[in-house]
Amino acid sequence: MTKAPLITPVLIAGCAILMFSFAVRASFGVFQIPVAAEFGWARAEFSLAIAIQNLAWGIGQPIFGALAERFGDRRAIIGGALLYAAGLVLSAYAITPGQHQLLAILIGFGIAGTGFGVILAIVGRASSPENRSMALGIATAAGSAGQVIGAPTAEWLLQSYSWQTVFIIFAAVILATLAALPFLRSPRLATRAELEESLGTVLVRAFKDPSYTLIFLGFFSCGYQLAFITAHFPAFVTELCSPIDSSSLLAGLGITTTSALGAVSIAVIGIFNIAGTLTAGYLGKRYTKKYLLFWIYVGRTVAAATFILLPITPVSVLVFSAVMGSLWLATVPLTSGLVAHIYGIRYMGTLYGVVFLSHQIGGFLGVWLGGKMYDLNGGYGLVWWIGVGVGAFSAIVHLPIRERQMVASTA
Numbered sequence: 233m234t235k236a237p238l239i240t241p242v243l244i245a246g247c248a249i250l251m252f253s254f255a256v257r258a259s260f261g262v263f264q265i266p267v268a269a270e271f272g273w274a275r276a277e278f279s280l281a282i283a284i285q286n287l288a289w290g291i292g293q294p295i296f297g298a299l300a301e302r303f304g305d306r307r308a309i310i311g312g313a314l315l316y317a318a319g320l321v322l323s324a325y326a327i328t329p330g331q332h333q334l335l336a337i338l339i340g341f342g343i344a345g346t347g348f349g350v351i352l353a354i355v356g357r358a359s360s361p362e363n364r365s366m367a368l369g370i371a372t373a374a375g376s377a378g379q380v381i382g383a384p385t386a387e388w389l390l391q392s393y394s395w396q397t398v399f400i401i402f403a404a405v406i407l408a409t410l411a412a413l414p415f416l417r418s419p420r421l422a423t424r425a426e427l428e429e430s431l432g433t434v435l436v437r438a439f440k441d442p443s444y445t446l447i448f449l450g451f452f453s454c455g456y457q458l459a460f461i462t463a464h465f466p467a468f469v470t471e472l473c474s475p476i477d478s479s480s481l482l483a484g485l486g487i488t489t490t491s492a493l494g495a496v497s498i499a500v501i502g503i504f505n506i507a508g509t510l511t512a513g514y515l516g517k518r519y520t521k522k523y524l525l526f527w528i529y530v531g532r533t534v535a536a537a538t539f540i541l542l543p544i545t546p547v548s549v550l551v552f553s554a555v556m557g558s559l560w561l562a563t564v565p566l567t568s569g570l571v572a573h574i575y576g577i578r579y580m581g582t583l584y585g586v587v588f589l590s591h592q593i594g595g596f597l598g599v600w601l602g603g604k605m606y607d608l609n610g611g612y613g614l615v616w617w618i619g620v621g622v623g624a625f626s627a628i629v630h631l632p633i634r635e636r637q638m639v640a641s642t643a
Contacts, residue, residue: 312345369513
């Protein structure tokens with residue numbers, strides 16, 4: 233029997249869409265200071281817009297997953313890209329906090345249509361069982377690659393253009409990703425038992441399963457930590473990190489300000505996340521996924537607590553970014569793979585989308601609390617320690633999960 237290939241046109245096309253979608257998404261933290269400075273807003277105003285974006289993304293994920301399964305993957309992606317681009321263009325002309333926050337809903341739904349829920353379901357269906365975990369890891373790593381280029385590109389563009397112009401440029405980039413659609417021809421691989429069941433039947437079974445609830449709860453802290461850091465870490469580093477020595481290696485590389493270091497830190501997270509995500513995908517095929525997730529959340533908890541307890545220097549920022557980056561999206565191929573393994577791939581987009589809603593509820597709270605607590609207390613300390621606590625909670629709740637198939641595994 234010929235071994236199924238790991239790298240396929242579907243995987244490559246999916247990676248391209250995820251990379252550019254996440255490049256734009258990961259850049260919003262860079263706009264925190266420019267937008268607030270232009271309009272004289274409190275930090276919480278634009279933070280709330282990003283928080284709403286994350287929540288809309290989470291709400292939209294199961295919706296787009298169901299739309300993809302009902303009307304086709306490519307139609308769902310086209311709808312997502314159009315909403316994403318429209319939200320960015322309209323935001324470029326928004327002049328009040330309320331306008332930005334309302335338009336964040338469009339952007340959030342756009343990310344849902346071009347993000348993990350839809351694309352990972354396509355990649356999962358197009359992959360053979362022996363390649364699925366690794367393929368999901370590669371697709372997730374593509375999102376990390378987008379993070380590598382997103383924040384630094386935004387910072388670079390802001391040196392020459394207004395933030396409004398950068399938003400319009402990013403809208404054009406999102407629309408350009410639709411060129412990958414002809415390659416997204418994913419077969420609907422599923423077992424006979426899965427094909428005979430309705431979406432409602434599968435959802436009811438999942439909702440009654442305590443393991444699905446635990447997966448849902450466990451993904452909360454992932455969203456809290458990632459969204460908080462993406463939205464606030466550049467500003468956090470800009471304001472709290474000690475100055476960069478003019479004779480240091482960083483200065484030699486052109487990184488002379490803490491603002492530039494803040495943008496670069498997001499890229500460092502993305503670089504190390506590529507390796508971490510690929511490793512998670514590789515290990516997910518060979519080891520129990522729930523235990524891998526347990527150790528990832530333990531690692532995040534220790535890293536975050538250590539960083540905030542030590543003096544914040546350029547070196548500690550880069551070390552933390554590297555460690556957190558290696559654990560950043562490593563949860564995604566394992567969590568999505570866990571959902572596919574237990575509940576099957578027929579309705580993976582919707583089932584993973586519901587779990588992802590928990591991720592984005594956490595993301596909403598992480599971003600919003602970050603801005604709110606900053607305005608109230610003048611710092612991010614309390615919000616950071618909440619992230620440490622929810623990380624420990626997520627580690628614990630993964631341990632009771634029963635990692636066994638609930639559908640027939642043969643066609």
